[in-house]
Amino acid sequence: MALDRRNFLKTMGVAGLTLLAGRNLANKTTANGEIEFRGLLFDATRCVGCQSCESACAEAHQFPQPTDEIVAGVVRKTSETQRCVVNLRNTSAGEIYSRNACMHCNEPACAAACLTQAMFKTKEGPVIWRADKCMGCRYCMVSCPFDVPKFEYHSANPKIEKCDLCYDRITQGKIPACAEACPAEALVFGSRRELIAEARKRFAGTPASYIDQIYGENVAGGTGYLSLSPAPFEELGYNTKLQNSSYPELSKGFLYTVPSVFVLLPPLLLGIYEANKNNHLKEEEHE
Amino acid sequence: MNNPTIPIAKDNDGKPIWKFLLAELKPRGKWFTPFNIISIPIILLGIVLIVIRFWKGIGSITNLSQEIPWGLWIGFDVVTGVAFAGGAYVLTFMVYILNMKKYHSIVRVTVLNGFLAYVFYAGALLLDLGRPWNVINPIIGNSFGTSSVLFLVAWHFMLYMIAELIEFSPAIAEWLGAKRARKILSGMTIAAVIFGITLSTLHQSGLGALYLMAKDKIHPLWYSEFIPILFLVSSVFAGLSMVIFEGSISHKVFFNQISEKNHKAQKGILQGLSKICAGAMFAYFFLQLLVFIHNKNWDLLFTPMGYWFLTEMIGFVLIPMMLFIYSYRTSNTMLVRIAAILTMLGIIINRLNVTVIGFRWDAAIHYVPSWMEIVVTLTVIFTEIWIFRWIINRMPVLRESPEWANDEK
Numbered sequence: 057m058a059l060d061r062r063n064f065l066k067t068m069g070v071a072g073l074t075l076l077a078g079r080n081l082a083n084k085t086t087a088n089g090e091i092e093f094r095g096l097l098f099d100a101t102r103c104v105g106c107q108s109c110e111s112a113c114a115e116a117h118q119f120p121q122p123t124d125e126i127v128a129g130v131v132r133k134t135s136e137t138q139r140c141v142v143n144l145r146n147t148s149a150g151e152i153y154s155r156n157a158c159m160h161c162n163e164p165a166c167a168a169a170c171l172t173q174a175m176f177k178t179k180e181g182p183v184i185w186r187a188d189k190c191m192g193c194r195y196c197m198v199s200c201p202f203d204v205p206k207f208e209y210h211s212a213n214p215k216i217e218k219c220d221l222c223y224d225r226i227t228q229g230k231i232p233a234c235a236e237a238c239p240a241e242a243l244v245f246g247s248r249r250e251l252i253a254e255a256r257k258r259f260a261g262t263p264a265s266y267i268d269q270i271y272g273e274n275v276a277g278g279t280g281y282l283s284l285s286p287a288p289f290e291e292l293g294y295n296t297k298l299q300n301s302s303y304p305e306l307s308k309g310f311l312y313t314v315p316s317v318f319v320l321l322p323p324l325l326l327g328i329y330e331a332n333k334n335n336h337l338k339e340e341e342h343e
Numbered sequence: 344m345n346n347p348t349i350p351i352a353k354d355n356d357g358k359p360i361w362k363f364l365l366a367e368l369k370p371r372g373k374w375f376t377p378f379n380i381i382s383i384p385i386i387l388l389g390i391v392l393i394v395i396r397f398w399k400g401i402g403s404i405t406n407l408s409q410e411i412p413w414g415l416w417i418g419f420d421v422v423t424g425v426a427f428a429g430g431a432y433v434l435t436f437m438v439y440i441l442n443m444k445k446y447h448s449i450v451r452v453t454v455l456n457g458f459l460a461y462v463f464y465a466g467a468l469l470l471d472l473g474r475p476w477n478v479i480n481p482i483i484g485n486s487f488g489t490s491s492v493l494f495l496v497a498w499h500f501m502l503y504m505i506a507e508l509i510e511f512s513p514a515i516a517e518w519l520g521a522k523r524a525r526k527i528l529s530g531m532t533i534a535a536v537i538f539g540i541t542l543s544t545l546h547q548s549g550l551g552a553l554y555l556m557a558k559d560k561i562h563p564l565w566y567s568e569f570i571p572i573l574f575l576v577s578s579v580f581a582g583l584s585m586v587i588f589e590g591s592i593s594h595k596v597f598f599n600q601i602s603e604k605n606h607k608a609q610k611g612i613l614q615g616l617s618k619i620c621a622g623a624m625f626a627y628f629f630l631q632l633l634v635f636i637h638n639k640n641w642d643l644l645f646t647p648m649g650y651w652f653l654t655e656m657i658g659f660v661l662i663p664m665m666l667f668i669y670s671y672r673t674s675n676t677m678l679v680r681i682a683a684i685l686t687m688l689g690i691i692i693n694r695l696n697v698t699v700i701g702f703r704w705d706a707a708i709h710y711v712p713s714w715m716e717i718v719v720t721l722t723v724i725f726t727e728i729w730i731f732r733w734i735i736n737r738m739p740v741l742r743e744s745p746e747w748a749n750d751e752k
């Protein structure tokens with residue numbers, strides 16, 4: 057992946073002391089050597105649909121405040137001016153709020169697709185977009201299985217918009233604006249491992265209120281944005297048909313063959329050329 | 344080479360080079376041809392639309408959406424256009440590597456066609472970039488996205504354009520009367536050809552590989568891990584069909600440029616090409632069959648998309664393939680052309696099925712290109728034909744090379 061583990065550990069050693077002081081848990085690696093990315097846990101059983109996260113997000117990123125009310129069954133979508141949305145869904149467990157934003161994949165398809173590394177998986181976990189590198193090809197949008205990146209189609213200087221997990225705030229030691237604003241503890245910020253442990257704890261506490269699945273634990277190779285729900289996730293509008301392995305893996309096979317073609321094909325062609333060079337009979341052949 | 348003006352000017356009977364170029368820039372021939380009457384207004388309109396696009400954003404003239412970020416400009420201009428340009432690498436392979444001299448007379452025009460296709464169709468990519476000023480980023484290396492297939496494809500486009508320019512450059516040198524330069528440039532041909540073929544195999548398949556990560560967005564009948572191979576194999580007959588098609592038109596339009604000998608040879612060339620096309624199409628059809636069986640998509644076959652898939656496979660692969668075989672057996676040139684046109688339609692359908700029609704086939708709102716996207720596409724194509732014609736009328740492409748160039752061999 058884009059992230060070199062050894063380098064990561066080195067920088068984390070320094071950065072961890074300065075930027076992430078007090079959050080020691082988040083800086084360690086797990087037993088199997090996984091990098092500790094940080095993310096969000098969304099608990100649909102706790103969300104009250106107050107839209108505090110939406111308005112905090114708009115404020116933090118200088119977007120207009122969302123004005124549309126949440127109506128049950130009506131799906132509002134993220135857009136180039138709204139990075140996260142809360143919707144009310146009619147599910148088998150009654151009316152439940154869902155929340156959409158970038159999943160901050162462990163192995164993001166968007167970043168693997170990006171030919172300028174404008175989409176970038178930071179070592180802290182957020183997947184961020186960098187204006188000075190992006191050339192606006194929109195290949196990230198084609199590749200993201202969750203359809204997250206949005207493009208400003210009506211601008212002469214268009215940007216890609218998507219949740220960046222408040223990367224700036226995180227590097228300043230703060231937590232994302234949405235998690236800070238949530239009054240119901242439906243959004244929790246922390247290291248992925250902590251969040252999964254927390255999710256398990258909540259499930260173990262009241263197993264009857266949840267289905268036994270953490271969306272994001274495995275999907276697309278694991279994501280930084282995790283969800284708990286009382287109803288099957290497809291009823292909440294989550295895509296449950298996605299593969300569990302990582303998406304960049306899909307084009308890796310092709311990319312790995314490229315160097316060998318470059319090494320093997322030219323000499324082969326040269327050999328054929330040499331063999332046929334003095335073949336004057338060819339003109340008559342192949343008639 | 345220190346002072347190129349002097350030898351060139353001398354070779355041009357003492358005319359200074361800039362005067363020669365100026366004279367060459369002037370249009371030749373009649374102005375009111377049907378092609379001009381149709382193409383000029385469209386090109387002008389297209390230019391206006393392009394200005395609007397850079398001023399008001401891509402959304403102002405396209406129907407692209409957040410769900411469907413790539414439309415006609417990528418799916419047709421780039422992906423399909425480049426497949427059609429594949430004739431150049433196949434033909435250079437046949438002529439320079441396999442030494443099949445029979446096809447030598449058409450290699451220049453094919454390389455020219457390929458080169459212009461890359462310049463214009465890959466150039467159309469720039470129109471589609473939201474932030475084209477950052478296009479230098481992946482080139483100058485301040486941010487290499489090496490894990491990106493698009494990174495590979497973009498680089499290969501660039502390098503391949505250079506390779507094709509080198510392959511074509513002897514014609515430019517002959518036009519300018521630059522003897523020394525011609526000698527040096529012809530000496531580079533084989534290296535450029537080998538490099539070019541390598542690049543081509545990789546980016547023809549790479550165009551397919553672009554869509555590998557869009558696994559859940561493309562209709563399963565068109566998505567498989569084998570898209571790259573399918574794209575590569577189909578580029579062989581896509582390119583050769585284009586050669587047949589373009590050759591048939593050139594032989595009419597530029598009739599008086601083509602020598603008696605080459606006119607006679609054309610029939611044999613067409614027969615040879617149809618044989619190769621049929622072979623490649625057979626391999627392609629077989630591959631598609633294997634992929635289909637491998638993916639176990641039987642139940643999908645009896646849906647509307649399934650019928651569409653069958654139409655593509657039978658109507659636009661199997662039938663033209665049999666036409667190619669039949670025309671080869673009966674030496675029927677008319678049939679070769681029909682087969683070539685059917686094949687080309689099939690390629691357009693196939694590429695659009697992967698990139699546009701089958702992309703988000705299940706979405707509530709389907710993408711249909713706006714008329715403005717189509718006009719811009721036509722502008723790109725027409726401008727290319729203008730340049731093509733300009734070059735054909737001046738440089739020895741279809742024409743025989745000047746005496747002095749032949750002497751050197």
Ligand code: SF4
Pocket residue numbers: 158159160161164165166167183199200201202203204205218
């Ligand atoms: S959800 Fe999409 S945009 Fe977000 S990190 Fe994953 S691939 Fe990238």
Ligand code: SF4
Pocket residue numbers: 166169170171172173174175185189190191192193194195196197216
């Ligand atoms: S649009 Fe920008 S961020 Fe997205 S893949 Fe292209 S260059 Fe990268």
